[in-house]
Amino acid sequence: MDDMYREVILDHYKNPRHNGELDPADISYQDDNPLCGDMIRIDLRVDKDNKIIECAFSGHGCAISQASASMLMEDIKGKTLDDIKDYTRDDILEMLGIELGPVRLKCAMLSLKVLKVGAYGVQEWVED
Amino acid sequence: MDDMYREVILDHYKNPRHNGELDPADISYQDDNPLCGDMIRIDLRVDKDNKIIECAFSGHGCAISQASASMLMEDIKGKTLDDIKDYTRDDILEMLGIELGPVRLKCAMLSLKVLKVGAYGVQEWVED
Amino acid sequence: MNINNGIDIDVIKKDFPALQREVHPGVPLVYLDTTATSQKPAAVLDSLNRYYSYHNANVHRGIHTLAEEATAAYENSRKCIASFIGATSEKEVIFLRNTTEAINLVAHAWGRSKLVAGDRVILSEMEHHSNLVPWHILSEALGVEIDVINVDDEGYLDMDHYVNLLNNGPKLVSVTHMSNVLGTVNPIKTISTLAHDAGAIVMVDAAQSVPHMKVDVNEIGADFVAFSAHKMCGPTGIGVLWGRRDILEDIPPFLGGGDMIKRVYLRSFAPNDLPYKFEAGTPAIGEAIGFGEAVRYLDGIGMDKIWDHEQTLVKYAMEKVNQVPGVTIYGPSNSQYRGGVVAFTLDGVHPHDIAQVLDSDGVAVRAGHHCAMPLHEKYSLMATARASFYIYNDVDDVDALVDSLDKVRHMFK
Amino acid sequence: MNINNGIDIDVIKKDFPALQREVHPGVPLVYLDTTATSQKPAAVLDSLNRYYSYHNANVHRGIHTLAEEATAAYENSRKCIASFIGATSEKEVIFLRNTTEAINLVAHAWGRSKLVAGDRVILSEMEHHSNLVPWHILSEALGVEIDVINVDDEGYLDMDHYVNLLNNGPKLVSVTHMSNVLGTVNPIKTISTLAHDAGAIVMVDAAQSVPHMKVDVNEIGADFVAFSAHKMCGPTGIGVLWGRRDILEDIPPFLGGGDMIKRVYLRSFAPNDLPYKFEAGTPAIGEAIGFGEAVRYLDGIGMDKIWDHEQTLVKYAMEKVNQVPGVTIYGPSNSQYRGGVVAFTLDGVHPHDIAQVLDSDGVAVRAGHHCAMPLHEKYSLMATARASFYIYNDVDDVDALVDSLDKVRHMFK
């Protein structure tokens, strides 16, 4: 349990970074996990080189889904859309610093899924 | 095995009594067991008091079904149709002198079923 | 000693191998997820093992000794279950995979042969997806209309609404005997009587009632009743549809194949008699035999005692859980009208997080929509956490739940 | 030592508890009825027992430890079976009760959404009822026409007739990979190629092939493949439909309920992704896990070795049984084209009587139409006796069969 809800996860959950919506945004996408109702929306602003200059997430759900979105936002700011292609499941798990069972994995991956589908369309997203 | 195929059963199978058809007959009925293809037809001639004065069976199938038909014919000759109402599963098993599993029981009971349905219609026959 | 309503829970707990295990090193299992599936007593596992080890054969068509033994055990199990639910004949007991398949069978075999576009079917807002989706599929295929009985804020069916809906002349009323979320026990006998008076037939989703209380299919006045072995100490892969004989005889078969036929030609077939007409292919023989053993186990304890025991537990649980600040419990507050299920939320904590932290203390509860999305939507909820009880639970288990809930609350404060 | 094609049969026999039992006092079991259902190795029974004792929980929706363990084991079993049959993805592997349900699913979900009156479906004269009746039901419901490939006197499909029937522009060809009566192994790859060239899709009833030989679903070119665990060392109540992903994605769900949905509203629903879209309600979790273990057991021996072993046995059996005066064996005389099945008759003795006397010697064979009435009718037979072989049989078993057959012959002379 101490593993599962490390201070840093609870901190991101209670004090989410880059939380909110961007208007206007260059890229906006949202999706949910029908199993538990977790919902994540991500808004991005990019410059002419496709560098992410601003990003924000909104939505609701469990600590894992919200904290991983918050951490992901911190991580991608300043990266390019191309860099996002390289993000994998393991990157998210490394940020969270925990191991997850199959149900919670879906919570953790929701924000990455929204990000990738938003940036590249459905083809880019391979569930596992 | 020696139990199952007592001499008397094999004898009735190899030398069936009252085997054949009656023409004309007062009552004729036939049925089969789709599971194994056993088929029995029974013809009866009755007098004005409904006494069975002649009876015959025909058909094909396993030793149990044919022997029990043959034994049944021997037994009912001279009885009345009313007497037939009283015949039960146990009567047949007693004639055969063996115990039977559920599949073979159907073989053994086919002739009684044909006899009862022929004499009284389907209502009279209760499978178990 | 741990005796409650005449059941010695310490003795019962020993019957269940799973309850002897630790979930994490030093952390024993507190299993509060019976509504999803129950644990299995050793007696049932032994019967499975005995069957597969020594009597395994295909049923119905075999003459050799193993085939006769397997057939006798399989059919004996059917008789045992028939008597457990008060069926008039074991021919009315059809072995299927689970409650879901049973309801689908009725929707297909009865629905497609008896209903036409515009005919109405009544369901309720508290139904499990298993008693919604088969009717959605039927509705799409045939143009059948679906009416839905409202559930009120306390989790009861709105009976006035039901009576109103009956005025539309429905052909079928299909409702759950007990909600797997709210725990509500519906007045199924009244529902049946009213439905019959209105000319409808009645299907009862008994997945949550048959495991926990004495259900007599004739007494409740149902025409079809469905339940699953895995929720009542039995194996997975086996469930029952009970149906009234005259109705079952009147409808066409559903799945086609071995065993459900009397005769097969190249382009046609003649169906078999009941119950085989609805059992196509090699059935779940071992699992049906295990189901019979499960029913014997429950009967040995006594369904009335089991119900009383759960009543005591759920009353205690509702009191204790309610004392946790920020908790909301859903469903009837009067435990007399609810089974051993407590679904709740905790302010500021997602049910998934509750379940996760509870698991670290060995307390197994479910979190999610519990296959009842429309009901959750009605209460504007995405998910709830749910603790549920059975013969092998006691007040210590409830206390463990509440202690762990307190921990959750502090973590997320 | 009892080594055949690299398999030590004495060692294998010890893996199967049923083979240690006596049928009558002093009379050991000689099990020659695998075609109906196989015996189960201890490894499979242990996996069932382990699951039910320590990891039992409902799958997919649970967060607690047991639910995660159960889900992982269930999904792992799916992967294991996918790789066993060479499936491109485990999403193409759908857990159902048995071969029969799998064929019915295709007839319902694919058939009712893709076929209209007048469309043609090709079957064969040697099909099991499971691959006839679902199409009869479909044909009655939709007006679909059924064509039937002739079987010749030696038990082979008449391929010229097949090619002729393809000229009618069928939408589907559904045939058995191996006959459960004749033992004929059909040229399934050629059948598939010809069907695809004619624009039809191909369903293969692999109930008798997957247990006995290496089957690669892509290599044989099928679109749907069905098989049952209970015929290949696994439990009852579990089987598989494999389907090509694009086709599975293109057709509507079959049964409705929990797990097969993504979202449910009061009057509609959105189906889940593959494979869950076709798995409604609580699946046969324990049995699926046991199936995975069975596949691991068979894989450990090696499917090619199993096939070679059965080839040796069936060749020996045909020679020896043929020497019994009055015996007629059905099916290909060239054992290269037949699996380990020998169906036969004995002049003047009904197959039921044969099976009964054999049972008194502990020899378990089947007697009847083996769920293939049309095939028996074709050969003007009411029934046959059938001996069938698996990894745990050896030449001693064949000798026991032949000795007992001699006894039958003398009894009925």
Ligand SMILES: Cc1ncc(COP(=O)(O)O)c(C=O)c1O
């Ligand atoms: C060729 C064939 N197809 C289908 C089946 C049906 O299998 P199940 O009864 O497991 O559905 C069998 C087994 O009896 C078979 O031998």
Ligand SMILES: Cc1ncc(COP(=O)(O)O)c(C=O)c1O
């Ligand atoms: C009320 C109710 N109905 C139906 C079901 C479905 O049961 P199964 O998944 O065994 O088909 C359940 C169990 O999840 C339930 O609680």
